[in-house]
Amino acid sequence: RFISGQGQDQVWIPKGPNAVGCSDFMMDHTVEGTFFRLYYPCVVSDNAEKPDWIPCKGYFYGLADFMKINRGLSEKIFNYLFGSFKIPAALNGSYKQNGKYPVVIFSHGLGAFRTLYSAICTELASQGFIVASVEHRDESASATYFYHQKPQEPEKDEASPPKPNPEAPENLVEEWMYYRSLKPGESEFPLRNKQVKQRADECIKALDTLIQINAGKNMENVLQTEFDWTTLENSMDLCRIAVMGHSFGGATVVEALCKDVNFKCGIALDAWMFPLDEEIYVRVKQPIFFINSEKFQWAGNISRMRKLDSSSTSMQRKMITIKGTVHQSFPDFTFLTGNWIGKILKLKGEIDPQVGIDLCNRASLAFLQRHLGKDLYRVHLVQQVHQTSLDHSNVSILKYFHFYTTVIQCI
Template sequence: MAAHRPDTECDSVPNVDLSNLNVRARIALFLPRIQGRFSVGVTTFVTPVRPPQSIGTAKLKRSAGKKQEQPSHALFLEEVAFTAYYPADVSAASKKGVPWFLRPIRESLHGFAAFLGLPSWLLWPVVYLFGAFLRIPAYPNAPLLSPSKADINASQWPLVIFSHGLGGGRTVYSQFCSRLAASGKIVLAVEHRDGTGTVCMPRSWNQGMKSGPRPIFYLRETDIHWDDSDKIDTHPIPLRGQQLVFRHHEVHIAYSTFCRFLRNDPTLDLETIDGSPFDKSSWLSSDQSSDAAKVRYQDGIVFTGHSFGGCTVLSLLSTEPLEGYAAIPVERVVILDPWLEPLPSPGPTPFPRKKATDEASVAEESVRSSVEGVFATENGTPNGRSLHPRMLVINSEAFTIWKDHFARLQEVVAGWEPEGGKILTLVGSAHVSFSDFPVLPIIRKKTAQPILDTIAKLSLAFLEDKLDEALETLPKTKMEVKIVGVKKDGKPKRKLVGNVGDVIVL
């Protein structure tokens, strides 16, 4: 979720049993109602990585007197998880309500304590309250709505891949992902298991057997070490650099796994994260060609991400795919408050690629990568520019008045969108405004929901080629900064001029 400032430490938590609360089954705290044309289903998939592999050279420090209960490598890839948000085929009997906190709740509590640097005894009443009752207003494991039943001007649902920020996860941006799904898109929210989330619970898969889940909490520089023999990492922030590589693997595996699932690949190992049943047949078509699939996965993919997730998107699209992976055929990119510090400077700039239009070339690349339809790494297009995805950046006020960072962002976006006009800033927004946190029940802020609605509206308008029309309907203001006080370090405190929610177009 949030991003760029120094991390802090954590504590432990008592075990609290909520199983005897009779009201638990009757009471739910729902996030705000999802706006959009379609009901939203939510299903979380997992797939094994064989063989499991260590990414990078960062190693976990051993706690004194404690047995090492997990691999010594800090970044160990053994299972990939992603939550699908999608248009759902529901009936009057369908039950709404997807838990927002990851299970078990005790581990979520440890994770938030670690990320926030607060004692877990201080957090546990709130975490257990929300953990027991907080729900996403969507339908768990509901069947996918067939495009043929949806009365849409397309035969396939477009595919979006979402990458979360530091302290985020596969449910933390449920409002944004659900809003895209309710508009008629399939959104795969990758759960990055690289120590950037508050908690995740991967398992090892070995010859059909699965180990019990092991918790991975938020990682700090103080939690890891490098051996003296390790090659010096040249990334600006070494741990984040290695986490970016880990994320590259996860995104590629999630995408290729989903493609294989849609093709009903009999060799694919894929199941829901808790083993619960889902309607597999609703996702598949009788004709397993890509043209007949219910999801458009061969081309036109959308990448989106927040903060370090935005950094991940830029990293993926500005570098050659890792060995063994083909480039994902991305057409558009929506980046929310991107954090650029972990990326080498100058840049990033688009990695040159050209869309493969020759059927034989596409088929050949498909066999090599096990993913149908990719971009070939050739330079040049008829207009003299390398083909790359169109980009929209939506920034918070906090990241826009971060002068050095914003200046670099403008340089980066100019490389993707030379004509300009693709950085939008929302007055009065914060870095956390793109997530669910500001709209949580009981603690939600009055201005949080309108800001989140504007973020979703602008994103959808860009994806549907209606951004200019959407901007005409929204209040706008010019870029103007005023001094409103002095920070603790003596530097001036700055603020954008305008009303909360006003859009600045740059």
């Protein structure tokens, strides 16, 4: 396997049979374009470069702004705490040809960005999925960027040499977009409702981009990475597509399912249902799996989830709660802080973070196997989960046992 290091710089070690590669893709340099990190099964390479968990300084600034702390001080603190961590994937690693892989589009939560859920995304890729982790440009990410063109000098006369391509990298200027806080007196719902619609559109746009790549069309990557995107031609099973997300990304899952039937099912991790319109619930026809933390959910939010369990549809709607977890048990931060800091900042719950994310991943994979079919990750199902459909209970408590022996009944 590609991952063999035992150092502290490992965010997570994927457990599947495939080595994992990753590469960034940006189509259209403007804010209206699409931007995602792709995780995929790759060819084993012992000397492959692993990407930084936090890609660059601009993201440290974004996290500081989101947390409302000084940029200069926070950059030093964040760099000290997280600067050495690497994502367990081969940067621009060669794609592993092995038939057609199912596809997952992942949507991050409020104040996050495309790299912060690598434990989930790399695990899915190691189990034989192609995963696009979208970086949203609705001002809900703590930081993201796009480009604008440099001003072009006017032609002096007809004999002047041809103008250079305005979209060439040397003619583009990086522009950062940071998290937009609510203004004093501003109502939250109109902003979040507008954002969740844009987020769903961005997930659909990312999927459309993958569909074009799968069809062998030449899709120009503004970032000009070393990965050969043409190797992905005919690599994806477009009959097996899911959408997945955390918190605000969980609401994005529901919105995306409503907007695009290409998504065959959805997984919402500790979903924040507030941004959604009331009328959306009866319009979602695909199976949904809610995986909740113990400490985040409240009656009103659960009530919104239960609105999806309608007698008008035969689609499965399932919900579990992982005991001992908090809202931040799903992003990577939960692994990278000590117990004391993690508990103060509510990044860690009572459960071991590795156990918590392993349970989440196993449950997700079992659900995907059920609803996308074929020979995906096989989970032995035993009665270690008290679980019911949504019409019988608002939550189900997932009991955890030993790290290596815990198995999940989620279908």
